[in-house]
Amino acid sequence: MSLSATSVFDSERILRGTSVRHVEYHPVLESTNATACELLTALVENGPALVLTASQTAGRGRKGNSWWSSTGALTFSLVLDPDSLGLSPERRLLVSLAAGLAVRDAVAALLPTRSVMVKWPNDVYVAQQKVCGILAELHSQNGQLGLIIGIGINVNNSLRDAPPEVAARAASLFDLAHQSFDLTALLIDVLQNLDRRIHQIASQPIGFLAEVNRHHMLSNRQVSLRCADTSVSGTCLGVDESGQLVLRVQDVVRRFAGGAVTSWT
Ligand code: BTN
Numbered sequence: 001m002s003l004s005a006t007s008v009f010d011s012e013r014i015l016r017g018t019s020v021r022h023v024e025y026h027p028v029l030e031s032t033n034a035t036a037c038e039l040l041t042a043l044v045e046n047g048p049a050l051v052l053t054a055s056q057t058a059g060r061g062r063k064g065n066s067w068w069s070s071t072g073a074l075t076f077s078l079v080l081d082p083d084s085l086g087l088s089p090e091r092r093l094l095v096s097l098a099a100g101l102a103v104r105d106a107v108a109a110l111l112p113t114r115s116v117m118v119k120w121p122n123d124v125y126v127a128q129q130k131v132c133g134i135l136a137e138l139h140s141q142n143g144q145l146g147l148i149i150g151i152g153i154n155v156n157n158s159l160r161d162a163p164p165e166v167a168a169r170a171a172s173l174f175d176l177a178h179q180s181f182d183l184t185a186l187l188i189d190v191l192q193n194l195d196r197r198i199h200q201i202a203s204q205p206i207g208f209l210a211e212v213n214r215h216h217m218l219s220n221r222q223v224s225l226r227c228a229d230t231s232v233s234g235t236c237l238g239v240d241e242s243g244q245l246v247l248r249v250q251d252v253v254r255r256f257a258g259g260a261v262t263s264w265t
Contacts, residue, residue, distance in 0.1 A: 029053040032077040033150035040141040072156035096136035102193035117217035129171035227259030
């Protein structure tokens, strides 16, 4: 499939350095996940495919939230055929955790003196500031199933330009390191890491889980989780082999497949 218009990103380098076979680049998009949904059949057929933009104007977050970003952020969606992953349906749930770990490793390589952690299910934090959010969605179009992994990393933008409620809990790599980074290089690193982690889920699931837990910022902390209409608080024991958050709640070990972590101490 031919390339879309060129950009601040180097599509040739992305195609050479990763397993991506098509780059769908648009200078401005409302949401790379929304575009991935619209073009799903073609992207899966020509995949792995990447939907990439230099400026996302209406990013989608988890649980119907919006995702703020500005020019200089890295916003993209990777589109995969879930049947091509070599994973059982249960293990496919771990791909979203793998994406968080892939970003963590890439960001940690750029900020070697900082502690870069994953927060279940797949946010990436530096200290107490969120630098990356991930929205993984399974969609079907014309009977074709596609896994869309949308990743937003605040890189060369600054949270100074963000609404106050976002700026209070997030940071960009520029804000933290006072320097700019090569967006194409970071993207390639994330995609290579993700490929490696997906293979690790299949070949070494125990090692994969150990890596998630080694870099998990909630472990041993008091965590409050909102799920459906209730809120639960407990000590976080980690993430289990099916990707669930494990909490000890009043001496009972409970596992949570979903929910939003609202606070931790
Ligand atoms: C979250 O933390 O709530 C998830 C945020 C996910 C944002 C990324 S940016 C690229 C991709 N396109 C979207 O519309 N959302 C994801």
